[in-house]
Amino acid sequence: MANRLFWPVVMLLVLLIINLLAFPGFFSVQIRDGHLFGSLIDILRNGSPTLMIAVGMTLVIATRGIDLSVGAVCAISGAVACSIILGSSDPASPATVTVAVVVSLLISLVLGLWNGFLVAVVGIQPIIATLILMTAGRGVAMLITEGQILTVNSPPFKAIGSGFFLGLPISVLIAAAIFVFALVLTRRTALGLMIESVGINPEASRLAGVRARGLLIAVYVFTALCAAIAGLVLTSNQTAADANNTGLFIELDAILAVVIGGTSLAGGRYSLLGTLIGALVIQTLVTTVYTVGIPPIATMVFKAAVVTVVCLLQSPRTTELIESARRRNARRRGKAVTA
Known part of the structure; x- marks a missing residue:
C-alpha cells in the first residue's frame, strides 16, 4: 500500500468495476472487418492523445518545470497540417499528407525550442514561459486557419486518428x-x-558536469513534439482543424495524469508507468461519466475529486500511517510468536 502506484491502480480497477456494473458488456471486445471494437478499445483510442502529451509532461515536471502550451501546440499542428492538405492539388495523396505531417512536426520543434530557450537560457519561470505560448498559440492557429474550421477530406490523413493496423x-x-x-x-x-538530478538539485547537477541547459531544451522540444503528434491525431479524428477547441484543456488532463501517477510537481523522481496508469484513469473516468448517465458538464468535478482522493492516499502522511500500522502489526506477530 505504500507503493505510489498502488492507489492509482485501485482507482482504475474501481472505475472499471463501476462500468461493468452499469453496462454488463463493458469488457466485451468484438472483431469487425478485422478490427477490434469495444469499450476498452475506445478508452485506449480516446486516451492516446492524453498519454502522448503526458509522457512529455512527465519529463518536464521531473525537471521541476511545467508546460502549459501543449494544447496550443496541438491546435497549431492540426491547423498547419489541414492548411497544407487543403492547399494542395491532391488532398488524398499520401505524399501530400506526409509533407503536411513533417512540416507540422518541424514547426513543433521550433515551438519547443522557444519554450526551452525561455526557460533554460533566459531563465523565465516555466509556468510563465509556457503561458506565453499558451496564450499566443491559439491566436497563431486562428491566423493559420483565418478563423475558420478547416474540414479536410483525405483518407490517408483520417487514418492517423481513425485508422487501424493489425486490428488496433x-x-x-x-x-x-x-x-x-x-x-x-x-x-x-x-x-x-540526469533528468532526476536536474529536478532535485540543478546547481549540484551543474557542478557534477550535467549540462542542465541543453537537457532542459531537449525535454521541452520532446514535449512539443508529443503535443504536435497528439494534435495531428485529434485533428485527424475530427477530419477538421478547429483552432479554438483542438487540444482545449488537454494540458490539464496531462498534468492530472502525471500527478495521479505519483510524479511530484516539485521535480526529481518520476514514473512513466504511473503516468500511463494516470492517463487510463482519466479516460476511464470520462467513459464512466457517460456510461452511468452523469451529465458530461460534471466531468471536471469528478476529475478533481479523483485527483484529490489519489493525492491524499499518496501523501507522505498517509504513507507514514500505513508504515506505522505495518510495524505495529509486525511487533504484535513477533510478541505472539515469542509467547
Whole structure:
C-alpha cells in the first residue's frame, strides 16, 4: 500500500468495476472487418492523445518545470497540417499528407525550442514561459486557419486518428511507440538519472558536469513534439482543424495524469508507468461519466475529486500511517510468536 502506484491502480480497477456494473458488456471486445471494437478499445483510442502529451509532461515536471502550451501546440499542428492538405492539388495523396505531417512536426520543434530557450537560457519561470505560448498559440492557429474550421477530406490523413493496423487503432500504436521510446531512453540510459538530478538539485547537477541547459531544451522540444503528434491525431479524428477547441484543456488532463501517477510537481523522481496508469484513469473516468448517465458538464468535478482522493492516499502522511500500522502489526506477530 505504500507503493505510489498502488492507489492509482485501485482507482482504475474501481472505475472499471463501476462500468461493468452499469453496462454488463463493458469488457466485451468484438472483431469487425478485422478490427477490434469495444469499450476498452475506445478508452485506449480516446486516451492516446492524453498519454502522448503526458509522457512529455512527465519529463518536464521531473525537471521541476511545467508546460502549459501543449494544447496550443496541438491546435497549431492540426491547423498547419489541414492548411497544407487543403492547399494542395491532391488532398488524398499520401505524399501530400506526409509533407503536411513533417512540416507540422518541424514547426513543433521550433515551438519547443522557444519554450526551452525561455526557460533554460533566459531563465523565465516555466509556468510563465509556457503561458506565453499558451496564450499566443491559439491566436497563431486562428491566423493559420483565418478563423475558420478547416474540414479536410483525405483518407490517408483520417487514418492517423481513425485508422487501424493489425486490428488496433493507429493512434493507440503511436501512443505506445512514444511511451516505449521514452521509457527505454530514460531507463536504459543515463538520461533518466540526469533528468532526476536536474529536478532535485540543478546547481549540484551543474557542478557534477550535467549540462542542465541543453537537457532542459531537449525535454521541452520532446514535449512539443508529443503535443504536435497528439494534435495531428485529434485533428485527424475530427477530419477538421478547429483552432479554438483542438487540444482545449488537454494540458490539464496531462498534468492530472502525471500527478495521479505519483510524479511530484516539485521535480526529481518520476514514473512513466504511473503516468500511463494516470492517463487510463482519466479516460476511464470520462467513459464512466457517460456510461452511468452523469451529465458530461460534471466531468471536471469528478476529475478533481479523483485527483484529490489519489493525492491524499499518496501523501507522505498517509504513507507514514500505513508504515506505522505495518510495524505495529509486525511487533504484535513477533510478541505472539515469542509467547
